[in-house]
Amino acid sequence: MHSATPASSTPTHTPAHPQHRLSAKKFVRHFLEMVVVMAVGMVALHPVWRVVLDSVGASGLMRNPYTGALIMATNMTAAMSAWMRFRGHRWRPIAEMGAAMYVPFLVLFVPMALGLIDEAALMLWGHVLMLPAMAAAMLLRPYEYAHC
Structure with missing residues (x-):
C-alpha cells in the first residue's frame, strides 16, 4: 500500500524570515507593482464614483478638492x-x-484651507508625498516584502 505522505517529513527549504537576506530588487519591484496597481485603481474606479455620485445627485463631491482627493486616495x-x-x-x-x-x-488639507496652496498643488504634492510614505510603510516591515 502506498503512503500519501512524502518519504521525508523534514523540509528541504527552511523558512526565510529571520535569516533571509533582504533584496533591494524585490523591494523596488514590489514598490513599483503597487504604484502601477494604484494607478489602475485610480483610473478604473473613477468612472464608478462618477456614476454613483451622479445617480444620487452628489456629483459635486468629485469636483470638491477635499472630497475629490479622498475619493482618489480611496480608489x-x-x-x-x-x-x-x-x-x-x-x-x-x-x-x-x-x-x-x-x-x-x-x-496638505491644512495649508490648502489656509490658502497657502491651491488644488493643483494639493493633487501634485499629495501624489508625490505618497511615494516616500509608501516606502516608509514598507521599511517598517522589510520582511513583509521580502517574499514578494
Whole structure:
C-alpha cells in the first residue's frame, strides 16, 4: 500500500524570515507593482464614483478638492489593498500602506484651507508625498516584502 505522505517529513527549504537576506530588487519591484496597481485603481474606479455620485445627485463631491482627493486616495487604496492581499500580505501592513495613501492629502488639507496652496498643488504634492510614505510603510516591515 502506498503512503500519501512524502518519504521525508523534514523540509528541504527552511523558512526565510529571520535569516533571509533582504533584496533591494524585490523591494523596488514590489514598490513599483503597487504604484502601477494604484494607478489602475485610480483610473478604473473613477468612472464608478462618477456614476454613483451622479445617480444620487452628489456629483459635486468629485469636483470638491477635499472630497475629490479622498475619493482618489480611496480608489488607489482599494486596488493596492486587493493586490497586497492577493500577494499574501497580512491586514496590518495593508492598513499601514492604506494610511500612506491618505496621510499626505490630510496633511496638505491644512495649508490648502489656509490658502497657502491651491488644488493643483494639493493633487501634485499629495501624489508625490505618497511615494516616500509608501516606502516608509514598507521599511517598517522589510520582511513583509521580502517574499514578494
